[in-house]
Amino acid sequence: MPTTQSAITAGDGAEVIVIDVRPRDAFDEGHIPGARHLDPNAVAAEHSPVSGSLRAIGEIESLLGTLGVSADRRIVFYDDRGGFHAARMLWLMEYLGHQNVAVLNGGLTGWQEAGGPLTTDAAVAFPARFQGALSPRRHATADDVLEHRRAPDGVLIDVRPPKMYDEGHIPWAINIPWSKNLGDDGRFLPADALMAHFKGCGVTPEHNVIMHCQVGLASSHSYVALRLLGFPRVRVYHRSWAEWGGDPALPKATS
Known part of the structure; x- marks a missing residue:
């Protein structure tokens, strides 16, 4: 569900994965410290007669695993479009059976307005095994x-x-x-x-x-x-x- 700046900075950072769902060039210009990058359209099939349809579930699981997503982690998504892209990821995670997931309310703009810092440093993501349980x-x-x-x-x-x-x-x-x-x-x-x-x-x-x-x-x-x-x-x-x-x-x- 929507979350706040304090919610994503509190506690042990190893237990919270923050994922930036903006274009790569925007991410490279500045992002929340520790955030990993996911292209806004990464979960959509590249070649499908139905625009916007999802990639195969196994491919999505592998993609999330490369970002370090696992069943025991809290996942927070954000973008700079009022949650437009982050929301799809929240829905998808719940469809995959992962309940500990949130959208950063206000996105990157809200983060900055609350005094949150930005960085251009790339976060190191340790791959994990993620396997969903479709709901x-x-x-x-x-x-x-x-x-x-x-x-x-x-x-x-x-x-x-x-x-x-x-x-x-x-x-x-x-x-x-x-x-x-x-x-x-x-x-x-x-x-x-x-x-x-x-x-x-x-x-x-x-x-x-x-x-x-x-x-x-x-x-x-x-x-x-x-x-x-x-x-x-x-x-x-x-x-x-x-x-x-x-x-x-x-x-x-x-x-």
């Missing part, structure tokens, strides 16, 4: 989305901007843009304001929620928001509109 309750397929339509407490959220939603969407999806999760300071809204926002859109913790976006990134941001609020049943349809919109057999609507 289906965090992941949804197109078939799940179709089945979910019949759930009496089911809600499908399309987190894309309204213009994209209007141009084409899943007929029973409601539009709640991911950007509304953030305040003007680039941090997640306080929990009470965030809860009021979702309740105002008709979404409460009692609902069984699936969310999607265009290519599986923005939906993870709203996933983090709902997990922060304690929603127990939240899944990401990570292949999202990139898959659904390109399949002529799946129903679509415009506004």
Whole structure:
């Protein structure tokens, strides 16, 4: 869940792995001391008919292992885009069964505003063995989305901007843009304001929620928001509109 500067600097640094999910050149210009680098698109398949789809799970596990990620470590991700890329990694880690994971609220900007230092020194990462235990309750397929339509407490959220939603969407999806999760300071809204926002859109913790976006990134941001609020049943349809919109057999609507 979102965390603060003190949370990632407290305690034995060997037990906390901080991962910078920004482009390499930005990382090289300055990053949180001890942070390891992960390219924002490293977990996405390079060659796939569905944009943004994940690499094979074994490949992702190996990638995380090279960064020193293991089951007994706390992992904190950050970026400089309001958590846009860091959130996908939090969702992915929970899908892989790793629960001790967080996003740095406010990202690199928040770190600097809090007086946190930057460095250009490269951190030494000692490879570890990471093997996930997939949690289906965090992941949804197109078939799940179709089945979910019949759930009496089911809600499908399309987190894309309204213009994209209007141009084409899943007929029973409601539009709640991911950007509304953030305040003007680039941090997640306080929990009470965030809860009021979702309740105002008709979404409460009692609902069984699936969310999607265009290519599986923005939906993870709203996933983090709902997990922060304690929603127990939240899944990401990570292949999202990139898959659904390109399949002529799946129903679509415009506004």
